[in-house]
Amino acid sequence: MIPASSFSGRRVALFGLGGSGMATARSLIEGGAQVVCWDDNPESVAKAEDEGLPVGDLRGEDWSRFCSFVLSPGVPLTHPKPHWTVELARAAGVEIIGDVELFVRERNLRAPDAPFFAITGTNGKSTTTALTAHILRSAGRDAQMGGNIGRAVMTLDPPAPSRFYVIECSSYQIDLAPSINPTAGVLLNLTPDHLDRHGTMQRYAAIKEQLVGGSQTAIVGVDDPFCAQIADRLELAGRKVVRISKRLSLTDGYYAEGTDLMEAKDGHYSRIAFLEGIGSLRGQHNAQNALAAVVACLAVGLDLGEIQSGLESFPGLAHRMEQVGRKDNVLFVNDSKATNADASAPALSSFPRIYWIAGGLPKEGGIEPLRGLFPRIARAYLIGEAAPAFSATLGGSVPYEISGTLTAAVEHAAQDAAKDESGEVVVLLSPACASFDQFKNFEVRGDAFRKAVHSIEGITLLGGE
Incomplete structure (x- = not known):
């Protein structure tokens, strides 16, 4: 745990x-703060x-006595309407912060030179975070x-000069x-997301x-217009910007050319x-x-041999390809x-011949956005509530069966x-649906798939949880 000692007294x-x-409250108390908790x-x-x-209804507290208000990230700050605690804090002129801010202040106080990687983006941030930590x-x-993946940030070990934070x-x-x-x-990428929370795409992007605006080195994916504009703005403001692209041959920066990761610098390319042969890192x-992980690790002094070794040994994340x-x-x-069509697209585009298990609780739009990938599907195995609608979309384009259950789908696909x-060929569970019609969450659904695969006679297991 990191005691939030900057709030002592x-x-x-x-x-x-x-x-x-709860972890943040314990951190504050351990650091000597006087905390009032509520929910x-x-x-x-x-x-x-x-x-x-220490709990207490914050409606009845004297907010003029608080120096700070620590808000859970999931509680509305601005949209669709500020939470009542936010309105009380603002009326009293009390700063509103979260657990990442507590970490930042503690690092600044204890070990300001401790290498700190902060990773965000609409898609891919969990894999990039896990990969960066694995390479290190x-x-x-x-x-x-930690942070939005795995452990709460204030449960990590206290900042020290040689300790890396991802x-x-x-x-x-x-x-x-x-x-x-x-x-x-x-900053990996930006597509419309969480607009119910932030109001507009412009606010979300800001x-x-x-x-990246507060970083020593800003690593920005420039394959979408929002991020490309952000990179340009930061550079004009004098920030150190490194551009990366999965599809553009940059003249200055880092880009992917098939499975090769390339550097472009002063007219030279190397x-x-x-990524060839690394199954956990398939796909554009x-x-x-x-x-992003490679450039981040180069920024803190790792050599290319160490980085390549880390790429090759990366096991991937559970339930993500x-x-x-x-x-x-x-x-x-x-x-x-993959709980919607957009989330299934990367997996479907990563394999040439697929026995596809799909379905569950359908999302708006169904699988129509995936039509361009249908030629890759040898046969589909449909489960859950979405099966009738998905079968209508597949029509005569893709052979299919309505398997009903995940266990039956795995057996027939195998x-x-x-x-x-x-x-x-690949038997791929990429449902393009929520899980709630048959499973508690996508993790339970993925565990059920894993169990069914493990039961196949003669299967060679490839890791995972």
Whole structure:
């Protein structure tokens, strides 16, 4: 745990008593702050009280006595309407911050030179965060990973000069971290997302820009217009900007050329790393993730040999194009995290011949946006509530069956794929749907797929959880 010692002796209000909120409250208390905790959920308040945290209804508190208000990232700050605690804090002139801001202040106080990577983007930030931490650890560095992935940021080990921090930051967290100042800030991409929370795409982009704007080195993916404009603005403002692209041959920066990761500098081009044969980093989207991780690690002094070794040993993330097993020429891949069509597109575009398991609780638009990828699908196995609608979309374009259950889909797909003589084929769970009709969440769905694959006679397991 990182004690929030910069708040020692100060009175702090905290709202939101989920996992990260409880961890933040403990950090503040450990650092000597006087904390008053609250939540709209009575069960959360009771649990916090049972665990010895000081609780109190913030409606009845004297806000003029608080120096700071720590807000859970999931609580509305601006849209669609500020939470009632936000209105009370603003009326009293109390700063509103989150747990990432606490980390930033503690690092500034204890070890301001401790390497700090902050990673954001609409898509790919979890993989990039995990990959960056993996490369550092495989190279023998003490790498602490957390934030929007894995551990709450204040549960990491305290800042020290030789300790590396790799923190995934959502737009919600950045909005509550006005002092964020990473050694290397990564902005991967921007597409419309969370507009119910931020109001407009421009507001959403401006929040993401704060992360790279405060960094020593801003690593920006320039494949979308919003990020390209951000890179230009930062450069004009005198910031150090490194551009990366998964599809553009840049004249200055780093880009992907197939599975080769290239550097362009002063008119010279050289391969600095490669992804060929690394199953956990298949696809153009992972080329962007890998570029960001490579450039971030170069920024803190790792050599190319250390970086390539880390790329090659990266196991990938559970439920995100996770390689579960192989039997002869059939690869089994768990992409349960793909809960809509856009999320399924990277996996479908990464394999040439697919036995596709799809369906669940359908999202608006269904799978029509994936029509251009239908030629890659040898056969589809449809499950859950979406099966009738998906079958209508597939029509005569793709052979399909309505399997009903995930277990049946895996069994039938495995049997059909085993008969395919096209070289490597893949049985791919990439549902393009939410899981809630048959499973508690996408993790449980992915676990069920993994269990079904593990039960196949003669399967060679490829890792995963």
